[in-house]
Amino acid sequence: MRLIDAKLLKLERFDDDTKIPPYAILSHTWGSAEVSLQQFEDAYTGDHFTRFQFEQMAGYAKIVMASKQALEDGYAYVWVDTCCIDKTSSAELSEAINSMFRWYKNAKVCYAYLEDIEAGISPPPDSGTVDESIRWNPKKLHIKNRLSEARWFTRGWTLQELIAPLYVRFYTSNWSLIGTKANLLAELEDITGIDADALDGEPPESFSVSKRMSWASNRTTTRTEDIAYSLMGLFEVNMPLLYGEGEKAFVRLQEQILLDDDDQSIFAWSPSASNARPCTLGISVFATSPRDFAHGDDFHSYVPHGEPPTMTNQGVRVDLPV
Template identity: 35%
Template sequence: GYKKLEKFCEVACREYNATFAWMDTICIDKHSSSELDESIRSMFNWYMFSTVCIVILTETLSDADMENDRWFTQGWTLQELLVPRVIKFYNKDWVAMCDDENDKQIDWVFTPPNPPSPIERAIQRATGGNISERMTWAAKWRTTCGEDITYSLMGIFGVSILIAYGEGPERAFFHLLEAIL
């Protein structure tokens, strides 16, 4: 809650000289269907045009446990991982996981003498390559609401579908496939 918001704002101000910051878990009023609908449709663009995407890995203390953090299996985080130009990972104590300015600047080709770092392994596992790989991967992720896994993919595939909570995850996914094809 409040402590997470406070630390987030502190890091955004101190590290990135941010005047404004947006945190999905705090800044979306889930009780307002119109605001929720607008936020779901806008998040992709918000991440794309952000200066930096700050990610707190709440189950990670060191590189060793990073790739097993729940963040890499939560449905809404796919666009946070793929879309921003700059992404910074912080551990549960709000310590930067890497000294680089951008944790997203990764060499995607690894040779045996240079095994990937925990960050690189986690991102590789998460992003896959083509559409079918991403769909398969996304299907393994979890969301609290069944339809959310589908709604979180709209921006990634450049489509928009009716957001209708209660229609069920299968029907929502069918609508997504219709829009993609």
């Protein structure tokens, strides 16, 4: 795992997990001028002009501000996905994506940077509740309406970045504090459809497979495969990345979930309008996208007493009540 020294703005690598220091972590949506690992390293070994160009990049400003905030919070290191992963190495990228949920969970604090939300939102009272009287407070309603406009809440990768860390702080485009996951619990539940208990630290495995899938039903990723890869941590699944496989990635994810979890709510889905398939293509027991689980929130875990589902070369063998 690589971390940025928040004071020196240099990368350090930690190969021994037991020696990883306390760190803050950044959650954000990617723009067109992000800083890669190679650019980050080259900027400090190149000439003056190279470094000047580097420091004008919008992605660099995010790194600087996240580092500054980490130092103010007493953390010497910060992790930023754009420059802490060597994306030219398929092996490293695969390892990083399979470790992502754990890295966010182990962070001391997560900074959720909402670059499309301008300043003007002041932090709400520290209620940490979903009480209806709080939910309809005018100030809280204003905050919810503003937050719901953020692109951050529509992206696939930010789902685990919201759930995994215990402490999350939300910042506007100029790094003004909006609030924390704790004091925005009601707003976040309304915006995302994620149960308040899940946001408040209840382990994801406490919720049915279909419910967890429903949390991703309104989210998108740039690459088709990433909607599956971004959910691996939420289901405690590890699998190799095969970019180019398209929707098969989501089918593979469901197959892996079945190997570890007997919860048959994984079959509680229906094709969304955008995912409707011609009858000539046949019907699969697996969904093609989290969108098919839009109503998965209605289903609880169901583990039958019979034989658990098994994968065969013919497909899935499963005993279902009729």
